[in-house]
Amino acid sequence: MGRFPFPHDLRSSRLSYPTAASAEDAQLAFLRLKDDIVVSDGARGFLRTRRPDTPDGVPNSTVSEGIAYGMIIAVMFDDQPLFDALWQYALCFLNVNGLMSWYIAPDGSQALGSGGATDSDEDMAWALVMAHRQWGGRGALGETYLSHAQRQIDRVWQFEVDHQDYDGMLIPGDEWRGQNVFNPSYFAPHQYRLFGEVSGNRDGFGRVVDRGYEIVFKSLSEAQGNARNGLVPAWCNAAGTPVEAFPGAMTNYQTDSARLPFRLAQDFAYHGDERARQYLALVSRFFADIGADQIGDGYELSGKPAPDPRTPQPNPGSAVFVGCAAVGAQHDPRYQAFIDAGYARVRTGKLLARSRYYNHCWTVLSLLMLSGNLVEFPE
Secondary structure (H helix, E strand, O other): OOOOOOOOOOOOOOOOOOOOOOHHHHHHHHHHHHHHHEEOOOOOOOOEEOEOOOOOOOOOEEEHHHHHHHHHHHHHOOOHHHHHHHHHHHHOOEOOOOOEOOEEOOOOOOEEEOOOOHHHHHHHHHHHHHHHHHHOOOOOOOOOHHHHHHHHHHHHHHHHEOOOOOOOOEOOOHHHOOOOOEOHHHOOHHHHHHHHHHHOOHHHHHHHHHHHHHHHHHOOOOOOOOOOOOOOOOOEOOOOOEOOOOOOOOOOEOOOHHHHHHHHHHHHHHHOOHHHHHHHHHHHHHHHHHOHHHOOOOEOOOOOEOOOOOOOOOOOOEHHHHHHHHHHHOOOHHHHHHHHHHHHHHOOOOOEOOOHHHHHHHHHHHHHHHOOOOOOOOO
8 A cells, every 4th residue: 555545535725626526436437447448458468558449540559648647547546556567568668769659559569659749758757756655666667666757757858848949848749849839738737847846957847837828828819719718729839829730630629628627727726826727717617608518529719619520429428528627617616516517427437428548537537636636645
């Protein structure tokens, strides 16, 4: 057992929580996730998260994002064997820069995409620091959790933060260096504050925090119709202008974008940044006006519904949209009814539209945050 056994029930004084929130709901969602998407086949003797029904890739493949979510979830639930096995799988697929290749074949024979994905790499780094604080030592690994964390943080800093024309801007991955592209949903300021503490590079990671907030607010404009609704584009440049980051990339508020309220709610909960509160006030008003029962799975920046055409019908809803919206609303007690309604939808475990893997993960992460069980462990 670790230093911080589940449940934690450590509620931030800055947040409001669902009336019916319970650790048991998160526990049940975790068990469903493990039963459906955590597998040993194709995992080279370890464990991986599979994508059974992905609309944009090989069925049952693995992405680094899923490994990272699994690591965060495992350390919160004090599941050291799962954590170690997921990270050991990741270590089997390091690219030339020492970051996990983002896309892996179902049988584990090869990487189908060689680049790292910044959201995954930073989530892994944060999870490794939490593992150090949870268990200490090395577990089943060859080196300590802290050593792995420090190395991962250094690689994020070296390869996934721009140090030239857009100094301090987070870029989408190690193969994007020199490109003027920013994904708002990758922006996790609470993590960079921790990385600065662990690495000693507080000023450098502080620039990442400031530059990220600057771009997020630049991406909200009257010209784009999103100045008052908080609907950030999926991809933009340093000026906040939406860009098609790759052929066919969506620029509206989609399944990536939906994560930003969650990430900024964490920064507000853990650090009280006023910029997080200002952003959350915009996006929470938008979703509360729609109502938790009516939230769709995609919006134009103006707020017009734009559901993902790849989503099978009938559409039961997506945990990443509903859960992250409910978490974002936690910053203001005036949204209590909306928070309660959002929690009630997510706890059913049925909001799995388009990607079971992705929405299983966001069901668990949302229920953890909404119940006071996704916490930044102290040293």
